[in-house]
Amino acid sequence: MTTKSAMEWNLGGEGWELKGFWPWVPLKGTSMEIGNELMxxxxxxxxxxxxxVHHDLYRAGLLANPYQDLNSLQAEWVENRWWVYRKKFRAPSHASGTMQLICRGLDYEAMVYWNGALLGEHKGMYEAAAFDVTDHYRAEEEVELLVVFKQAPDEMGQIGRTSETFxxxxxxNYKWxxxxxxxxxxxxxxIVLAAKGAYSLGELSVTTDVQDESGQGLIRVESSVERNGRAAGESEAAADSPxxxxxxxxxxGALSQTKRIVPDDAGRARCTIAVEAPLLWYPSGYGDQPLYRVELTLADDAREYDSRSLRTGIRKLEYMQNEGSPADALPYTFVVNGRKVYVKGANLTPLDHMYxxxxxxxxxxxxxxxxxxxxxxxxxxxxxxxxxxALYDLCDEHGILIWQEFIQSSSGIDxxxxxxxxxxxxxxxxxxAALKDRRNHVSLTVWSGGNELMSAPNxxxxFADENLAMLRELVRLHDPGRLFLPTSASGPVQYITEERGVSHDVHGHWKYMGNPDHYRIYGQADHLFHSEFGVDGLSGVKSIRKFIGEAHxxxxxxxxxxxxxxxxxxxxTFDRDTTLFGKMTMLSLFADCSQWIQAEGLRYILDANRRRKFNNSGSIIWQLNEPWPNVTCTNLVDxxxxxxxxxxxxxxAFRGRRASLDYARLDCSAIEAMSLPVYxxxxxxxxxxxxxxEVLDSAGAVLHGQAFQGCTSPDKTLLLGSLSFQAPETADGLFYVRLTLTVNGEEAEQSGTPYIFSTRPAPIYAxxxxxxxxKLAAEALGEWVTDSMDSATTDDAVHARDYAVKNTGDRVLLHVYPIERADLYWTQASDAYFTLFPGEERIVRVTCRKRTGELFAESSTSAADDAQGRPRIEFVYFNAAAAANTYP
Structure with missing residues (x-):
């Protein structure tokens, strides 16, 4: 997080107004023919x-909830109007001679006016528009600030021609x-108002490294010093010696070092701070994330002109080719502080259409x-x-590496x-603009030219492409220590293939590929990196009820x-799921079945990729989230x-310590000889x-058991042996294989969610x-406690509570998970969608945070939280709604 000096006023928040017009009307104001105001x-x-604009229209009652049913179709007029933002405020007093209005998020083409005077025009979302308002500025004067947006450009959505992007x-936003x-x-x-003295700090670069020989940490700081003109009463000597x-x-928090730097003739201030025995920053799962604070103050003997502060981590970042990699392959293995990091990633979409x-x-x-x-x-x-x-700050804190793409994407036709x-x-x-701002985040690891850019099909x-060659040169100039990949996937073929020896970084597929095809395709693949793939599945009924009308x-x-x-x-997923489970008439059951196959499909892909670590250097799932509510999607979080x-x-599947099973299909014949590798x-x-x-039946009886031992290495997944048995004849045709992992004599944190197989004909999971x-029983253990995790979380914002969850019946409970019935809290559990056999118990910690900042949110239930304002947690399981007949 970078903070500026105190002489900056954020103009956001209260006091803004908005009005819509037909195109060009705000520039004319009155009718040419009759002179009337155009209202x-x-x-x-x-x-x-x-x-x-959309959310403001919704709040004003001028737009129906665009996330409900088909309502977004009736909201498409918004992008075709001009919109004027207005704020009236009193200009603050100040002591410097230069005033700037800085607009960091104009979306997309805008004209900015100060008391009726046009300051300028701007086009583009990511480059700040900065206007010198010194000549217009009068302290304590009433100011009317207008930002006039033209209609949105007619850009392409997912389908179109990338070559025509402008x-x-x-x-x-245009449809994906x-x-x-x-x-x-x-x-x-x-949008801020900044007062600048005679000098100010300009662009800033803070990078870190670790010396190989001594282990010293190095923090390299470079900033430009900008001359803005001498303030009133300022002496020549003072102005020339900051x-x-x-x-x-x-x-x-302790002050460690102080350095004084005199800028060179080009106005650049540079220094390297050596840190003895540094506390090193690691990605999550590989170590801690200590952050040092770097504070810059621009001053002379008489005054302070400007200051900035940011946090950074000390780490050495390197890249290397994968094990067994072809000579012409790009380096897909990230190395942090000398340790190879296996990538366990997900693609992030914007969190909302209304970002x-x-x-x-x-x-x-x-x-x-x-x-x-x-x-x-x-x-x-x-x-x-x-x-x-804010997102990059959080990734710095939590050790989440960032793969940042420039704003380019495929379009299908070309x-x-x-x-x-x-x-x-x-x-x-x-x-x-992105390079200069984001390079100061220790979490930033790789730049990419864009998504699925292709010179020919597949x-x-x-870098032979002019566009990508330009971006590579910009990265070299402004952030030379980080890897730049031309695109994702970076080839030499685009999509996953069963042909061997041609796959480096690939995408695909995005569906469960069927039983047994899914297991053949991913089990035999030899790609070096898997930067996008997914499996689709329904949202839960609790969410679907918020945006889909009852009739649907x-x-x-x-x-x-x-x-x-x-x-x-x-x-x-309707045909896929009815093929595996049979006919379904209840939405709750359909959601349960669809989510099961999504989870099953993804787990297998991740395990198959990880078995080849570091020949395969990682997996990036499509996708973590979604920006608009879907009935079904490839997301992990709705x-x-x-x-x-x-x-x-x-x-x-992404646990640091993980035992996994390999298999070729979900079904087999009773008494068929099985030999399933264990890793x-x-x-x-x-x-x-x-x-x-263990091989078990639905009553929890152990039908076969086998133990495997071995010593792992940091950089390899170890084949321990094969689980060999005859597929059992069970009463319901299902059997379960569960793996329990012990590491150095202690049971690992692995839930033991079993692999579920069927000996029945199709539909095999019926x-x-x-x-x-x-029979499910859940008992709260103790009271709710506070649980803070990051700098954006207040001490009392997050609540956690432990529950003892037990199966007191005589048959298995599949996919047990908590649900927050009041619908007033976001919820995450230490374990969920796990299986409980008869008599088994599990302790689950449920963490909740009050829902806040959600747009167009309408609760799916009328229930309120309890008298203490705490969440209402209930544990449920697969097909529980059908068993209790609670949903029509």
Whole structure:
């Protein structure tokens, strides 16, 4: 987080108004023919800054909830109007001679007026618009600030021609497979008024390293010093002799070092601070994330002109080719402080269509879900946005590496990077702005030219492309210590293939590929890196009820429902799930089954990739989240921040210590001879491991047991042996394989979610729908306690409580998880969607944070929280609604 000096006033917050007009009307004001005032398409209404027009219209009652049913279709007029933001304020007093108005989030094409005077025009979301208002400024004067937005540009959504891209506007807004068409317009980031003295600090670069020989930490600081003109009463001597005072504070807050730097003739101040025995920053799962504070003050003997402060971590970042990598492959293995890091990542979409309205609290909870989900990398995708600084601060704190893409993406008809003459300079300016700002985050690990850019079908673009060559040079100039990849996937083929020896960094697939095809495709793949892939699954009923009207809440294929199609057309799982489970008429059951197969499909892909560590250097799941509520999607966490079953199974697959099973299909014949390889991985450590494997039936009887032992290495997944047995004949045709891992004599934190197989003909999982006899009991242990995790979380914002969850029946309970019935809290559990056999008990910690900052949110239940204002937690399980007949 970078903070500025005190002479800066944030103009966001209260006092803004908004009004809509037909195009060009704000510039004319009156009719040429009759002279009447042209009043606009709305009256003045209260506005939110930062924010967006759509939510302000909704709050004013002029727009129906665009996230409900088909309502977004009736909101598409918004992008085709001009919108005027207005704020009246009293100009603050100040003692310096230069005043700047800095608009960091104009979306997209705007004209800015100060008391009727046009300050200038601006086009582009990511480069700040800075206007010198010194000549207009009068202290204590009433100011009317107007920001006039033209209609949104007619850019392409997911389908179109990349070669014709001409803007730097976020493209997912124009329709993507996980979103609708709601094109944001408004002030989406801060707008500030800055007072500058004779000198000020300009662009800042803070990078860190570790010396190989001595182990010293190095913090390299470089800042420009800008001359703004002498303030009244300032002497020539004072104006000509400022220095930059750099102070370094240790992670515990103690002042560590102070340096005084005199800028050179070019106005650059540079220094390197050596730190003895530094506390090193590691990605999550590999160590801690201590952050040092660097404070810069520009001053002479008489006065202080400017100051800045930021936090950084000391770490050495390197890149190397994968083991067994072809000579021409790019380096896909990230090395931090000499340790190879296996990437456990997810792609991040914008948190909301209305990204200007995303609060720090929503960023904070999403970062928490990422860390608690055992993710160590987020890919900020090129079809979305360059996120607000709050997210990068949180990733610095939590040890989540950032893969940052520039704002470019494939378009289906052609995917070639645009070289339009108006586009390349715009791309360059926005890229430089992003580079200069984001390079100071220790979590930033790799830059990419964009998403799925291809010079020909299935052939990713390379640095030979003029567009990408330009970006590589900009990265070299402004952030030379970090890797730049031309695109994701970076090839030499785009998509995962069963052909061997041709896959480096690949994408795909995004569906469960069927039984047994899914297991053949991923089990035999040999790609070096898997930077995008996914499996689709329904949201939970609790969420679906918020945005789908009651008439549409029944299982249907997408072809039979316009409403369902509008909320996830690409991700129809109806045929897949009925093939595996049989006919379903209840929405709750359909959601349970769909989430099961999503979780199963992702778990297998992650385990298959990890078995080849570091020949394969990691997995980045598509996708962690979604910016609009879908009935079904490839996300792990739905729009309302409800983690799906896949989130918890992914978390288990990404544990630092992990035992896993390999298999070729989900079904087999009774008494068929089975031989299933057993693997174990321990990230970053060598350890003695014991894996106990059990084959069980639905009554919890152990039908076969086998133990495996071995010593792991930090950088390899170890094959311990094969679990060999005859597929049992069970009463319901199902059997379960559960692995329990012990590391160095202590049981690892592995939930033991079993692998579930069937000996029945299709639909092979139909017996799971009729399992009866399990009884779920959950008892709260103690009271709610506070649980703070990051700098954006207040001490009393997050609550946690332990529960003893037990199966008191005589049959298995599948996929047990907590649900917050009041619908007033975001919820995350230490364990969820686990299996309890008869008599088994598990202690689960449930963590909750009050829902805040959600847009268009309407509770799915009328229940209130308890008298103490705490969450109402209930544990449920697979097909529980059918068993209790609680949902129609």
């Amino acid at each position: 606009g398409v709305t009256d003045w209404m209260s506005a939110t800054v930062p924010g967006g 803007t730097q506007k976020s493209r997912f 497979d996980f979103s609708t068409r709601l094109v944001n317009v408004g002030i989406w980031d801060d 220095a930059v005072i750099v102070k370094l504070y240790a992670p515990d 200007g309205n995303v609060t720090d609290e929503r960023y904070s909870w999403m970062a928490r879900l990422a860390k608690e989900g055992n993710l160590n990398l987020l890919r900020i995708w090129g079809g979305g946005i360059i996120e607000k600084s 995917n070639e990077p645009s070289k339009r003459p108006e586009f390349l300079p715009l791309l360059a300016r926005n890229a430089v 052939v990713p673009s390379t 809440r029944k299982p249907v294929p997408m072809k039979d429902s316009l409403v369902w199609r509008h909320h996830g057309e690409w991700w129809d 729009y309302y921040m409800e983690p799906k079953m896949a989130y918890y199974w992914v978390r288990e 174990v991985a321990t990230d970053g450590e060598s350890a003695e491991c014991l894996v106990c494997a 017996p799971a729908l009729s399992i009866a006899g399990g």
